[in-house]
Amino acid sequence: SQSIVLLKNNGILPFKGNKHIFVTGPNANSMWAMCGDYSFPSMSYFWKGITDDLDHPHIVRLLEGMIDRMPNNMAINYSRGCDWTEEIETKYSEGGDQRAWEYKLLHRKVDSGEIANREEALSMAEEADVIVAAMGENVMLCGENRDRKGLRLPGSQEQFVESLIATGKPVVLVMFGGRAQVISNIADNCAAIIQAWYPGEEGGHAVADILYGNISPSAKLCVSYPNVELNEPLCYNTSVSQDSRVAWPFGYGLSYTSFKYDNMKMDSEAKTTDESFxxxxxxxxxxxxxxxxxxQLYLSPATATQNLRPIQLQGFARVSLKAGETKTVKIKVFTDQLGYYTHSGSRQWNIAPGRYLLKVGSSSQDIRLTRTLTLTGEKVVKPIRDNYFSVSSE
Known part of the structure; x- marks a missing residue:
């Protein structure tokens, strides 16, 4: 559950009261939604074509997890509704592991073992109070040597979600897969959006616990989540301002509660020769x-002439808080983290005197506290840095 990111919530989550929930989508009742490329089921299927006897240890599917965790005052109906894709989307290329360069390995689709009846699903959606649409990828659509033709939801999944939205019932979109998927055409009209990634063997229970409010979502994005398809890097550390091509920024993730940050303390000066502050x-x-x-702790240069990224993550701390509770977080920051790499004849790590901005926030675009540190002394040069990330404690 600690890896599942809540991207949007208009108040529909967590589910409360008497609810008739309709669960649908290609990843609602599939183990392929739970485990990524380098897992026993995926490797067995991809390399050996094995489709039987893969459920050990048992992999909890979303539908199963929701039924297991369902409160007494709720009911669930299910229909698959649509398949992952109607045609083979895996893009054949000779890259990565040469053993996977066989056409027959890549030119196939995963058989769900279920019928996807769109009309049945839409009819059942009309009768529900809320819809959980489990969409995304599978072992043949995401993995080594398995490029796709685009970054939107595979096949006709997007069109199916649009039809669910058209029923007028609130749609909770749950996306599974190993990467961000562009959903800009449907995101605004979804009541809530969860990025579940590949949540593992207990993934069905983990997502269900978040849907029902047994726990609050706490994960943060480890990528800048795009709103357009593009074939180039899209990274948070190129600017302190959010790129217009980003839907949700690096470090972003919603909760069922709210948090206040204050009382930041830090010495205003340190020496370039100090190990840490x-x-x-x-x-x-x-x-x-x-x-x-x-x-999250970020570093920014105080001036544009400094040889640093505009903003860079330098550490984080997971803080468990009861309602109304306050905790003090302490972070040991190494002066190495304020340095930069050069390679003029020989490689070296440089720690230069100057002013640096230490920023604390809930995401790269939600900075709550900032303090300025002045490093004094001569520039320190070493062949390689000794420390890479800060150390946090409560």
Whole structure:
């Protein structure tokens, strides 16, 4: 559950009260939604074509997890509705592991073993109070040597979600897969959006616990989530301003509660020869639900002439807070983290005197606290840095 990111929520989540839930989509009742490329089921299927006897250890599917965790005052109906894709989308290329350069390995689709009846699903959706649409990829659509032709939802999944939205019932979109998928055409009209990635063997229970509010979502994005298809890097650290091509920024993730950051403390000066310095700040759970917050530490240069990225993650701390509770987070930051790499004749790591901005926030675009540190002394040069990431404690 700690890897599942809540991207959007208009208040529909967590589910409360008497609810008739309709569950649909190619990943609702499939183990292929739970485990990524380098897992026993995926490797057995891809390399050996094995489709039987793959469920050990048992992989909990979303539908199964929702039924297992379902409160007494709720009911669930299910129909697959659509398949992953109607045609083979895997793009054949001679790259990566040469053993996978066989046409027959890549030119195939996963058989779900279920009938996808679109009309039945839409009819059942009309009768529900809320719709959970489980979409995304599978072992043949995401993995080594398995490029796709685009980044949108495979096949006709997007069109199916549009039809679900057209029923007028709130749609909770749950996406599975190993990468961000462009959903800009449907995101605005979904009541909630969850990026589940490949959540593992207990993935069905993990997503269900979030849907029902047994736990609050706490994960943060490890990528800049695009709103357009493009074939180039899209990284948060190229600008302190959010790129217009980004739907949700690096470090972003919603919770069922709210958090307040304050009381940041840090010495204003340190020496270039110091191993480290320490900063601290308070995080308060200002909502009514116990939850975790992932507080993030970023570094920015104070001037444009410094040889640093405009913003760069330097550490984080997962803070578990009961409703109303405050904790103080302490972070040990190494002066190595303020340095930069050069290669003029020989490679070297440089720690230069100057002013640096230490920023604490809930995402790369939600900075709550900032302090300025001045490094004094001569520039320190070493062949390679000794420390790469900060160390946090409560």
């Amino acid at each position: 320490t900063l601290s700040f308070d995080v308060t759970n200002t909502g009514r639900m116990d939850a975790d917050e992932i507080a």
